[in-house]
Amino acid sequence: MCRSVLGIGSDIVYIPRFSRLLLKFPINSSGFQRLTSKFMHPVETECLNDLLLKGQDCTTxxxxxxxxxxxxxxxxxxxxxxxxxxxxxxxxxxxxYKTNRTGGGPKIEFDPRFPKTTSSHAQFYEDYIMGRNLQVLLSISHDNDYLIASMILRGSETE
Incomplete structure (x- = not known):
């Protein structure tokens, strides 16, 4: 099957901004939970909790x-x-949600429960995620105060 590039996205983050958020919303606070619940999937939250249990810095x-x-x-x-x-x-x-490949590189997994947990957008999942056989290519790089992520979505074209 021939895959076409369907979408491209990139984002750059100033890491000290997240450091300031962690000072404003300490890790065990309800504010921290509210903050992370706005952009993190439960699988990512589990990974975050593992990092915290190990005493690792979670800013990056x-x-x-x-x-x-x-x-x-x-x-x-x-x-x-x-x-x-x-x-x-x-x-x-x-x-x-973002996970890591065996070698440590980032990868994206689509949650197969999405059509059930967000039933009003089940058709979106069927048409644009599964129907296009979507493949995600993700790269993340960070140096000092900056982190950049780049993504390419490849999949089949519509008929």
Missing amino acids: YLAGIWATKECMLKALSSFVPLQSMPPAISIYTKLC
Whole structure:
């Protein structure tokens, strides 16, 4: 099957912005939970909790999740009609989540439960995610104060 580039998204994050958010909303606070619930999928929240249990700094992890979700929204907006798009919060928290490949590189997984958890947008999932056999190519890089994410969505064209 021939795959075409359907969408491209990129985002750059100033990591100290996330450091300031962590100072404003300490990790065990309800404010922190409210903040992360606006852009993190439950699978990502589990990974975050694992990092915290190990005593690791989560600033870059949070920045990477945010940048990835922004990339996804921008890339989907490249080919999905506005009237078919779910709200951004549904894309961020229910449609997909960032994990890592065996070698450590980032990858995106689409949540197969999305049509059930967001039934009003089940048709979007069927038409644009599964129907296009969507493949996500994601790259994340960070250096000092900046993190950049780039995403390409490839899939089959409509008939």
